[in-house]
Amino acid sequence: MTSNSTATDTTQTRTNWQVDYDADPIEIRDPVAEALGVLEPGDPFVVTYRDAVKEAGHSCPTASGAYRIVQLGLDALYPDDYPVRSEIEVQTAGPQDDAAYGVMSRIISYVTGATGDDGFSGLAGGYGGRRDLLRFDAFDPDTADPTFRFRRTDTDETVEVTYHVSDVPDGGPAIGNLQGILDESATDQQREAFADAWHRRVQVVLSDDSLFTVDAV
Numbered sequence: 001m002t003s004n005s006t007a008t009d010t011t012q013t014r015t016n017w018q019v020d021y022d023a024d025p026i027e028i029r030d031p032v033a034e035a036l037g038v039l040e041p042g043d044p045f046v047v048t049y050r051d052a053v054k055e056a057g058h059s060c061p062t063a064s065g066a067y068r069i070v071q072l073g074l075d076a077l078y079p080d081d082y083p084v085r086s087e088i089e090v091q092t093a094g095p096q097d098d099a100a101y102g103v104m105s106r107i108i109s110y111v112t113g114a115t116g117d118d119g120f121s122g123l124a125g126g127y128g129g130r131r132d133l134l135r136f137d138a139f140d141p142d143t144a145d146p147t148f149r150f151r152r153t154d155t156d157e158t159v160e161v162t163y164h165v166s167d168v169p170d171g172g173p174a175i176g177n178l179q180g181i182l183d184e185s186a187t188d189q190q191r192e193a194f195a196d197a198w199h200r201r202v203q204v205v206l207s208d209d210s211l212f213t214v215d216a217v
Contacts, residue, residue, distance in 0.1 A: 015050075019059070019199045023049040023206040026071050026111055030085045032120075032128035044082045047111050049206060055110045056103060060198075064205040065146065065163045066104035068212060070111045073150040076159040076214050084154075085113035086128045091138035091149040100146050100165075101136070108148065109134055149217060158217040167211055169204055171197040 027044035034041045049059075049067050056063045074083040090108055094101035109115055114133035122129025133153075141147040145165055151158040174197035180186030181194060205211060 015054075017050070019195070021049050021059075021064075021199075021203055021206055023064075023067070024071070025049075026067075026074065027082055028074070028085060028111065029082045030113065030128070032086075032123060035123065035128065042082075052107045052110065055107055059202050061165065061168050061201055061205050062100055062103050063107060064202045065165065065168075065211075066107040067111075068205060069104065069146070069148050069161045069163055070108045070150075072209075072212055072214050073148065073159050073161045074112075076161075076216075077150055077152050077157055083112070086122070086130050086133075087153050088112045088114055089133045089135070089151040089153055090114040091135045091151065093139055093141040093147040093149075094137065096136045104146060104148070105134065105136070112150075160215050160217050162213045162215075164211050164213070169201055171201045174198075 026047040028047065029042070029044050030039065033039045033045065034043070039045065049064065052063060052067045053059045074088070077083065077088075090105070090112055092101050092105055096102055096105065112133075113120070113130040115130050116134050116136075117132060119131040119133070120129060121131045139149060141162070143162055145162050147160060147162045149158055149160045174190075174193040177186050177190040177194040178198075180190055186194070
């Protein structure tokens, strides 16, 4: 149903979030949005973790890890300026069909605009194009942990961000309530306990910089 559909009840105009997170937004410029009058020249899009959750359809340590990977990578590449879509190449250390790299790359692509051969090719003459800026299996990492590289195409500066997933807290026994939630046998108390434990893990990922390593390449 869209906002133009006929409904028997009042049409919902906002997402009824059941959880809130403490996470800084990501600010990023988009030359095409500026050229077409979507944004004032020099003004950024503001991307929040909630936006990333909408893209992924769920919130979990993988999604929050991807959000922090791209946030930390862009902060390192652009310490004094807004990052710019179409000037950011994203390289992954794993394949597109990998369970972790696949989900993470979708969120990172959503933020940076970097895509493969199916992406936006740019306005006349390729202005603001983002095609072929996302590359899978692009390098061999020194670790099995999810690792991404971000390269500024205007300066060739590159940073590598590694997410130390094995250091993320396990959440305790309440995480085991998920199966009961899926088969609808869980009690309200079990649902609440699961949600509390699950989202505390997500918040740890969003807050704890020690879970990530950022290095110049």
